[in-house]
Amino acid sequence: MKNYDAIVIGTGSGISIANKLLRDIPDARVAVIDRDKPGGICLTRGCIPSKLVISPVEVLHDIERLSGLIEVKDIRVNFRRLMERMREKVGRESSMIERSLGERENIDYFKEEASFTGPYRLKVGGEEITSKKIFIGSGSRPMVPEIKGLRNAGYLTSDTLLELEDMPESMVIVGGGYVAVEYGNFFARAGCDVKIVEMMPRILSNEEPEISRIVQKELSNHAELFTSHRVTGVERNGNVKRVVAEGPDGRVVVEGEEILLAVGRESNSDILKPWLGGIETDERGWIKVNEFLEASVPGIYAIGDANGKYMFRHVANREAAIAYANAFHDAGVKMDYSAVPHAVFTQPEVGSVGMTEKEAVERFGRENILIGFEELKTTGKGLAMNSTGFAKVIVHRETGKILGGHIAGKSASVLVQEIATLMALDATYHAALHALHIHPSLSEVVSWAFGNLMSVEEYHRLMEKLGY
């Protein structure tokens, strides 16, 4: 049984742990394990390939907004080329990681499934290996619920979709989270007949209701949305797949050439079996960690999707850095999730950080928070681009501390960064007023929202008046 200075499970953010350890202790022995193509979910089947595929359609929306000013006769998305480019770029990056893993003398790279066999002990391939420091970055996978007829009819997930050569003519998307909405928006704009079936009353149900509404309104121009619809079965009739769902007005049957299943992600703990190593998981299999990211067994850390907290690569990267510092430098650093930004790359784009209004009200009470709001079209640059969307910011009334920011519209993923950075610095909203903002630029929307704070009641009256 081979003993290592560290075992890293997963080649996403975990790779940085192996690299740091070998930089600090050049003769350390490290095992790196991943049954999949190296690079982690984000690179190989998550955010990077999806953005490579979907981002280019942004310009279709821009042109739509500038109708009459920029005249376009014929515009077409070359799906085949988009997919080829994506696979080529992802493949190249992943191969580089694979090569580098193979070349490093102090790394044993196992392209195999691993599972715990005892405390600090894993079986991988035919071997058993052991280490007092194990970093679990085993990721997650698309959840496949038990739906009658589904397996038989066949379906795509965000993994298998990446293998498509040609664009389906029609597609039923089951789910309404960011994967469903990003791909739904893309396929619909690219010319596919898209229908989205979501159980919740609104798409992007983790976002602010105003954000859901504006994305939903825009998306409805291109796709058919069935919210509050629970899928009860799937049938196949030749080349046509039928999704049967129960909604407020009864049963609907939604047809398409393909079904894309996007109902969330589940843990890989059934494969990894952390409980055999004495490691506690929650009821969904996510590995429980304390604020130092250490699991119930000392020296074992879980990062990224594996701990079930925030499934974003930028969070996983930070967790990897913190886990490493805590494991090897006794740093005692706590992971801080208070300023985790995220984006949804739809049109309008969504950028969000921190607490939602609901969370802030629950935490501090309605009377202790203020909400700021500004529309993009109020800024000169937004006006010039005929932009839709808005910035909503949430502030603690007494301290002025920024609790959250939620933006829909052009460049939202970039605009939200100013708020995320201010929150990371624990700054008050006055900082956003103090900093000069280019006039005219879309950035003004953030500063103006902070300059336009009101009570929760006033805010909701304003929303009603503006029709959001």
Add this chain to the structure above:
Amino acid sequence: MKNYDAIVIGTGSGISIANKLLRDIPDARVAVIDRDKPGGICLTRGCIPSKLVISPVEVLHDIERLSGLIEVKDIRVNFRRLMERMREKVGRESSMIERSLGERENIDYFKEEASFTGPYRLKVGGEEITSKKIFIGSGSRPMVPEIKGLRNAGYLTSDTLLELEDMPESMVIVGGGYVAVEYGNFFARAGCDVKIVEMMPRILSNEEPEISRIVQKELSNHAELFTSHRVTGVERNGNVKRVVAEGPDGRVVVEGEEILLAVGRESNSDILKPWLGGIETDERGWIKVNEFLEASVPGIYAIGDANGKYMFRHVANREAAIAYANAFHDAGVKMDYSAVPHAVFTQPEVGSVGMTEKEAVERFGRENILIGFEELKTTGKGLAMNSTGFAKVIVHRETGKILGGHIAGKSASVLVQEIATLMALDATYHAALHALHIHPSLSEVVSWAFGNLMSVEEYHRLMEKLGY
């Protein structure tokens, strides 16, 4: 002779001073003077109308970058509609300001030229008026140099260009600053045959050389650039205007249907005659102010272009707020110009804040600064959009304080805001590393640039290697 509690000259940022005074002292008497359409240069003939006209062509560049992925057969800029929309939106806004000025009982609004006749005394229309508090926001105007034949041949400025109905088929632009380059880029992409004649060896000569080069390279695909060319004369031959210039290889003659003169702005002090009020100006007529924005005569303040410092509306707005606080609340606030961001709306877009490399080296010495660099295409989102461009950041080696940031590329005007905000907070670059950035998003380029600091020498070796 009528005495006022305040006289505000100019209806740009100065309007906010009148509004604040009347909010604080409702029965104050205020004179507001502007010979031009109200709203100031920015609204009526500067940044707002220019962005309304030029911004929509951004999508042409985006589509160019996505060639092969998004296929467009026929794309046309509707110049006439762009100009109409601009005039309509600007006109509406300006009329609203005009109406509101006319309606307010405590404001006497003079749509006239004003000039000083003595200390605290101005002649406006037929009257003389006086106040112990005078705010000079008299702006600036396009400079018209003495060039042989120019007046006779006729020319456009950034003012008169806004009256165009149809797009000229060809245009010679004299100048290479941001006005020349923004309009040059716009007209060239919109299908006009554009030639730019600039005296300096590079366009955008106030920006970092790398920024000039990348904009110049891109612009050269659409327009003809004559840098290091000094205009010596202009001739007219029927409908053709000829600009004669001397360059490194001798004399060139550049022809066009129109000439756009964009060689800078000059003071309106020849009209205002501040010296008759005892107010000092510099040799170019800009009003000298101290750090409290007070002119050489107590109680008299100069804001915006009039003081000749930073000709940006966002600076003028801040100066107006500070001048008011100092004049009426004895606030003793100093104007801080260390984190003034600005943008150039070309493709690639430019966003910049703080010191250039040259300024930082002069101030602190080559060995005491670090430069960080990252290309947009390194980020997943930049890769997805086939983005060109980069972020360059400048940091003080010992303290880690951020001295400047210079970005070229998609969304540069928004990306630079994070740096401007950090600089306004006097933060170190560690803040940009500490704050989580969405992966993938263009924002990563800023944080990665700060994560990739090097010596000035290393930086220049890198630039050479990358071919910037």
